[in-house]
Amino acid sequence: MDIDIDTALTPQEVADILKISKSTVYDLIKKNAINSYRVGKKVRVDLKDVEAYKNKTKNIKTPTADFSNSSILISxxxxxxxxxxxxxxxxxxxxxxxxxxxxxxxxxxxxxxxxxxxxxxxxxxxxxxxxxxxxxxxxxxxxxxxxxxxxxxxxxxxxxxxxxxxxxxxxxVGRMQGFYVANGNPKGIKDWNDFSRSDIVIVNREKGSGARILLDEHLRQMNISGKNINGYNHECISHLAIASTIARGGADLGVGNEKASSQVDGIDFIPIQKExxxxxxxxxxxxxxxxxxxxxxxxxxxxxxxxxxxxxxxxxxxxxxxxxx
CATH class of the missing domain: 3.40.190.10 (Periplasmic binding protein-like II)
Structure with missing residues (x-):
């Protein structure tokens, strides 16, 4: 019997169709790579959207790289x-x-x-x-x-x-990590000590991210507790989200890499550390x-x-x- 293209699938059923893990399905949904919706607290995906995702990922052009002369340095x-x-x-x-x-x-x-x-x-x-x-x-x-x-x-x-x-x-790669501030750096932010200022509100990365670890390691060295920092528990899950929050006036300071800051209008980048x-x-x-x-x-x-x-x-x-x- 034919299956209706509007058939609602669970994330596990999508994983079975695509032969991937259920966690990967959630990652694809989170990135809006696959359309989804909620029924109460349950996530559902229509079969037609799974087929659309499969067809979309087939339309990728081949890069014209020549790997014939490349080599690997190994022990x-x-x-x-x-x-x-x-x-x-x-x-x-x-x-x-x-x-x-x-x-x-x-x-x-x-x-x-x-x-x-x-x-x-x-x-x-x-x-x-x-x-x-x-x-x-x-x-x-x-x-x-x-x-x-x-x-x-x-x-x-x-x-x-x-x-x-x-x-x-x-x-x-190497990347430059630094501070995201509003254009013109109106709060005069210079270094890690500015995170403890009472007139500064920060926006933080999620636990486990490299930017969050970098901040927490510097705070530990300075014996500064996160609970005393305005906005420390306000978390975003990407560099772009951090920069966007500051550009909208939602915070004064955040940590991120230079490349992401260049993609958001209204942000200045203060280089701090090569990573x-x-x-x-x-x-x-x-x-x-x-x-x-x-x-x-x-x-x-x-x-x-x-x-x-x-x-x-x-x-x-x-x-x-x-x-x-």
Missing amino acids: PALSDAMSQNDEPMDEYSFVISGQDPILDILCRYLEFYPTGKRVLRSYEGSYNGIYELYCGKVQVATAHMWDGKTGEYNVPYVERMLPGVSAVIIRL KYDLIIKKDDINHPTVKAILDILKSKEFKMEILGIGGYDTSEMGHIIAET
């Missing part, structure tokens, strides 16, 4: 791991976690790379992304978490959050064809030039393996 130990024949991951289970727009570009390249594939995205922040990697829910996590004790990015967190798991940390944005992959997965394709793409001139053309990213170390835990 001897990692080279040995890549030569082993581990069990391949399920065809539909390859997920990259992270929120930066350049990951969308990476996924586009992956789809048309000779040994690549169409991969799924999870839009988690840094901390939750690594936890999902530990739990096996994603195959690649991204992070930009600053450790105030060592001054390092990502490596200390990976060592603590992946107990018993050997991982490879690969440099993606490292990295990929984290389990060493057991390093010989998977899609992982090899990622490494090769990161080393390609075409991909680097596209990212440089966007502006706001340092690609000088892109593709370099900076640590193995």
Whole structure:
């Protein structure tokens, strides 16, 4: 019997049709990639909207990259791991976690790379992304978490959050983190100490995001409690949302990267700290064809030039393996 295209589906039924996890379905709904609606407290998706999503994602043009001369810089130990024949991951289970727009570009390249594939995205922040990697829910996590004790990015967190798991940390890009303020910086904001001023209202990122960790680490070093900061519990889930809130007059100060601030009118950016944005992959997965394709793409001139053309990213170390835990 034919199924009515207006048939209402649960998120689990959508996941079964697309052969993805239910959490990925919720991510797609959250991004408005799939139309949805609520019946009481329940989320529903019409079958016709699932078909529309499938057809929409087929209409992607192939990039004209040439990967024939690209290379990968790896350690001897990692080279040995890549030569082993581990069990391949399920065809539909390859997920990259992270929120930066350049990951969308990476996924586009992956789809048309000779040994690549169409991969799924999870839009988690840094901390939750690594936890999902530990739990096996994603195959690649991204992070930009600053450790105030060592001054390092990502490596200390990976060592603590992946107990018993050997991982490879690969440099993606460098980005400038700083403060978002209204045009002209009317409150005269200069440094981290301004977060404790009684005349300043901030807007914060969600727990687990790299920007939130950066703020909390600096506050810890200054012995400043978040509960004493105006607006500390006002959270947004993206850099753009932070910038938009400040531009509308909803707050005076927020933390985010330079690139996002340039996309919102009415915002000035105060550079504070250069950060490292990295990929984290389990060493057991390093010989998977899609992982090899990622490494090769990161080393390609075409991909680097596209990212440089966007502006706001340092690609000088892109593709370099900076640590193995």
